[in-house]
Amino acid sequence: MRPPSRRCSGVLWTSGVTVLILAFNTGYHITQQEQERRTPRVWRQTSNVRLRALSKAAPPPKSTTTTTTPAATAAPATAADDCAGRPHTELWGAVIENGDGNPQPDAAACCRACRAYEPILDVAGGRQCNTWVYHPQTRACWLKHQEREPLLRAHEQRLSPPANAQNPWTSGVWLGVKPVPTLPARYNGCVTKDKCNTSRACGSPAIDGYSHVDTDCLDRSPTAAAYVAHLASGADARARLVRAPEQRADYDGLGVRWGIGNKKATWQECEAACAAHEPTPMSAPRRGPFSRLPCNVWTFCSRDVCFEPDAHKHSRGDCWLKFSENPEAVEVNMREPMLASFMRRHKREMADGVPWVSGALLLPGVARTNGTWGPRAFW
Numbered sequence: 001m002r003p004p005s006r007r008c009s010g011v012l013w014t015s016g017v018t019v020l021i022l023a024f025n026t027g028y029h030i031t032q033q034e035q036e037r038r039t040p041r042v043w044r045q046t047s048n049v050r051l052r053a054l055s056k057a058a059p060p061p062k063s064t065t066t067t068t069t070p071a072a073t074a075a076p077a078t079a080a081d082d083c084a085g086r087p088h089t090e091l092w093g094a095v096i097e098n099g100d101g102n103p104q105p106d107a108a109a110c111c112r113a114c115r116a117y118e119p120i121l122d123v124a125g126g127r128q129c130n131t132w133v134y135h136p137q138t139r140a141c142w143l144k145h146q147e148r149e150p151l152l153r154a155h156e157q158r159l160s161p162p163a164n165a166q167n168p169w170t171s172g173v174w175l176g177v178k179p180v181p182t183l184p185a186r187y188n189g190c191v192t193k194d195k196c197n198t199s200r201a202c203g204s205p206a207i208d209g210y211s212h213v214d215t216d217c218l219d220r221s222p223t224a225a226a227y228v229a230h231l232a233s234g235a236d237a238r239a240r241l242v243r244a245p246e247q248r249a250d251y252d253g254l255g256v257r258w259g260i261g262n263k264k265a266t267w268q269e270c271e272a273a274c275a276a277h278e279p280t281p282m283s284a285p286r287r288g289p290f291s292r293l294p295c296n297v298w299t300f301c302s303r304d305v306c307f308e309p310d311a312h313k314h315s316r317g318d319c320w321l322k323f324s325e326n327p328e329a330v331e332v333n334m335r336e337p338m339l340a341s342f343m344r345r346h347k348r349e350m351a352d353g354v355p356w357v358s359g360a361l362l363l364p365g366v367a368r369t370n371g372t373w374g375p376r377a378f379w
Contacts, residue, residue, distance in 0.1 A: 083111035085172035088162035093144030110134040110141035189372020200325040206375040227294035245359035250334040253322025263317035267300040270319035274298040293323035307349040309379040331374030
């Protein structure tokens with residue numbers, strides 16, 4: 001009988017075989033939603049305090065995104081000022097903003113929303129909105145981007161009779177040009193879901209949906225070796241780990257214990273489970289792709305339903321035990337205040353804020369930093 005498949009933080013494995021999958025959203029109207037971000041808040045190092053509150057921490061210095069102005073120029077004012085749109089038309093394009101979360105009172109307001117949108121690097125690669133699609137019944141206003149050729153073709157056809165009079169959508173285009181955001185010269189962590197600057201020996205796990213994860217590299221990593229050595233240093237080794245929990249935060253890491261079904265009554269119990277986790281010895285066969293790794297990061301679902309931008313359903317008591325190569329500068333999936341664009345994309349799911357409690361177990365003498373946004377902050 002074939003053993004059941006198991007999943008862990010975007011990783012799917014079966015017995016003896018590791019299959020890595022990437023859950024992502026495509027770039028078009030029905031299926032695509034882009035991921036968004038803002039800079040995380042600073043962790044403040046405290047000593048011998050079990051619960052480290054971050055509510056008074058100042059934000060880290062922000063890298064300033066520079067912009068360059070394209071050579072193209074805006075369309076004549078008569079074309080650019082026309083917000084009438086073409087009825088019974090649904091234009092396609094890369095989604096800038098999901099219409100289900102962007103209701104507008106009428107087509108003209110949708111048009112204005114498109115023109116008012118300021119491009120940001122982590123949404124559609126910094127593309128501007130030049131196409132809008134509006135549904136008069138649902139009031140959904142989709143903001144999109146088309147490349148130059150289909151954009152001009154749609155502009156030329158704006159006065160032609162619609163091909164399908166039963167189509168309820170109204171669409172329009174804008175030929176104006178806005179500055180294009182570019183990567184900052186220097187940055188730490190991730191600035192988009194696939195643009196990360198990390199000091200981790202084995203890379204940022206989620207940068208490509210965990211598809212590049214190298215279990216042998218992780219097993220041999222300096223961090224894994226340091227934790228294994230510490231756990232073998234004496235009977236009180238686990239008690240000497242420094243606890244660093246954070247309310248309303250979700251940390252990334254590779255799951256050494258799958259969280260769905262691993263129920264705990266409180267986050268304190270989840271933290272204790274992380275400290276008690278026994279990694280598989282290097283001399284023994286793996287019991288899973290990450291079984292040889294120690295637990296130094298945990299995440300606990302504190303509400304009846306906990307949102308994650310993935311395919312799973314997370315419920316109260318789920319306790320994820322994870323490994324991070326750099327737990328003192330952990331990669332953050334969600335933290336309050338969360339990225340404005342992420343909140344706009346997941347407006348309904350995040351209406352009550354971040355539902356997770358997370359924490360790290362640090363080796364004695366290791367100083368905690370603010371951490372960085374991880375790739376999942378842009379999903």
